[in-house]
Amino acid sequence: MKFKNITLKDVAKEAGVSVPTASRVLNNEKFVSDAVRERVLDAARRLNYTPEWSARSLRLRKTDVIGVIIPNVADYFFSSIVLGVEKFFREKGKDIILFNTSNDERIEERAIKLAVSKRVEGIILATICRNHNVIESLVEEFGIPLVIVDNKIDVKNVDFVLCDDVNCSFKLIEHLINVHGYKKIACISGPLDESSGFDKLLGYKKALIDNGIPVKEDYIKIAYWKKSKAYEATRELLSMDNKPEAIYCMNANMLIGCLRYLNEKGVKVPDDVAVLTFDDYDYVSALNPPVTALERIDLDMGLKAAELLYRRINGEKSEYKEIRISPELVIRKSCGCK
Amino acid sequence: MKFKNITLKDVAKEAGVSVPTASRVLNNEKFVSDAVRERVLDAARRLNYTPEWSARSLRLRKTDVIGVIIPNVADYFFSSIVLGVEKFFREKGKDIILFNTSNDERIEERAIKLAVSKRVEGIILATICRNHNVIESLVEEFGIPLVIVDNKIDVKNVDFVLCDDVNCSFKLIEHLINVHGYKKIACISGPLDESSGFDKLLGYKKALIDNGIPVKEDYIKIAYWKKSKAYEATRELLSMDNKPEAIYCMNANMLIGCLRYLNEKGVKVPDDVAVLTFDDYDYVSALNPPVTALERIDLDMGLKAAELLYRRINGEKSEYKEIRISPELVIRKSCGCK
C-alpha cells in the first residue's frame, strides 16, 4: 500500500544528474543547461515527485506556516477572519494552523507558546488575554511577527487591526437619538476589560452625553458576549419600571439572546422596543423585522491582518500600525425606520 | 533580537552528556540513570529548549499534522466541524492545518494533493467533488487515512460520518402531514449530485408518497444551498396559483434567503405559510417565529470524524465504517405548532 517516497535522489538518478543539480532545477535557479533542466523536470514529473517539506524546512529554517489563534472557530466573527487569512496565505503558498482557545486565557497562552515552538513564521491572534507578559516576552525573544485583531492591548512591537468601536457605537446611538428621538436607550455590553467592549461602551456614553442625555447605569448590562446572559439582561431591562425604548446589543450573539426573550414574551420590535446590533451577519437581515446594524468587517479584518503580517514576515521594518476599520450604518426596520 | 535557537546539542553540552542521551531523556526512554536524567532536564529547562519539529519529522517520518478540508470556514456548519476536530486533536498533540475550498472542485482537488504532499497524517474532508478519481488514487497510493463528512461518495477504503438525511427529511415532512394536515408542501433543495441534497429530497418524497400525497415537481426548487437562489425560489413558490402551505428549507442558508423574501413581502409565518429548516443554529431559535428544525449535529460530526481518523492513524484495520447521525426534531412555532 504505502510505497517508498520518491526523493530528490531518485529524481536525480532518473535524470542522470547529481542531487544538487536536481535541487537547482526544481528551485528555478540559474546555471543549469536547458537540456538538464528538461531532463530533471521530466524525471520529476514521471516519478511524481513531491518534496519532503520537513527536510526543506530544516535546511531553510523556514516553515511556510502561519499560526491563527482565536477564541472560537464556530463563532461567525472569528471564522470569517480565518477565512480571510486562509485565502490570503494559501495564495502565497503558506499553510495556516489553527488554535482554538475556547475563551480560556491559559489555553491561549499555551497556544501562543506552542505556535512559537512550532516555528510558525507569524501569528494572527484574537486575544482575550489580560496578562500580556507572555505575549510581550515571546515577541521580544523570538522576534516572530504578530498581528492582533479585534482587541487593543498594551503590547509593543505588534500590529493591530481593530474596529473603530467608539465611533461606530456613537453612530448607532446617535441614529436612535437624532432620527427617532429616543432618550431611554439601554445597552447589552461586552466585558469592559476588553477594548472591544470598553470602547463600544465609551461610544454609547459619548453619544448620550453629547446629546444632553444623562447616562443611566441601570441601562447598562454586561453580558460578556454571551447569549444566555443577554437573555437574562433583556429580562431585567424589560422588568424595570422605567423600561428602555431601545436596546443596543454590542454583538450578534447577544442579539440572539435578546431576541429570544423578546419573541418568547411577544414583545414587538420596534413598536414596544427598538433593537440594534453591532455586527451584521447574514441572518440579521433575515430576522423579522430585519435588524439595524453596522456593515460586516470581519472578512476585511482577516484580509488586512494577513496583509500586514505578510509584509512583516518579508522583513518590513516600518512603524507598528494600528488600523481601524470604520463600517457604515446599515439601517433596517428594527430601529423604527421605514 | 532573534537569538540562535537552542538545540539538543546545546542541552547535551550543558548537561555534560552526549546528544543521543539527551534525546533519550527528553523522549522518556529507559536506560538512563536518574542523575543524568535530572541533569538533562535541568539543562533543557535552563536553556529554554524547544525541539526543532522539522528535524524530528524528518527523522521520524511523521508530522503530527492533520489536514481539514472544507468548502467554507465561515459557514456555521463547517466551522463547527472544525471546532470539534481541533479540540480532539489538540489534546492528542496534533496540529490541524486548514484548507478552504470555496466550493470549488478544482481547489478541493488541489487541497487534497497539497495536504498529501505535506505529509499530513490524516485528512478530514467535506467534499463537493464529483470527480472521485483524485481521492481514490491518493488513498490507494499513499495510504493516508481519510474520513469524509457530510457527503457520501463512491470511494473505497474511507470512513464516512454522515447525517441520516433520508429519515430526517422524512421526519420533518411527516410532522407537517400528520400533525398539521398539510398536503401542499414545497421544498427548497440542495443540489442532487451531492448525497446530502439527494437523500434529503428522497426523504421528502418518501414522506409524501407514504402518506398518499402525489409529488408535485413544481414544488421542488433546487437552490444549491445558496441564500440568493432560495430567495428567488421562494418568490416563485409564492407566485404560483396553487401556493404551498409549507416550505421546507434543506439548510440554514436557504432558510435565510427564504425568510428574507417572506419578511420583505410581509408574508406571515406560519399563518400564511409554514416554514421548516433542516439545520438548527443559534439564531434559528431567535427568529420570529422560532423555526422548527432538527437538532444540531455538526459538533458531534466533527468529533466523531476526528475519533475515527485518530484510530486509523494509530493503525486500526477494521472494516471501513459509515456512521449515520440521526438528530431528533426540535419543534418550534414556524410549523404552526403551539
Place this chain on the structure above:
DNA sequence: AACGTTATTAATATCGTTTTCTTAACTATG
C-alpha cells in the same frame, strides 16, 4: 580471577533537502 550479563553512555549513520566549495569546460579578450 575470568567471564558473561546487564545497565548506561557514546559514536555514528540517517532522514531529504539546500548551500557552500570545487572543478571542468567553455567564451571572450587582448
Place this chain on the structure above:
DNA sequence: CATAGTTAAGAAAACGATATTAATAACGTT
C-alpha cells in the same frame, strides 16, 4: 595563444533530531 571570466555540474557539508550499533562500567557467578 595565453589568460581571465563565466557557466555548468558534482562532492561534501550542514540543518537538528533519533535509531542503530558499539563501547564501557558495574556486577554477579563459577
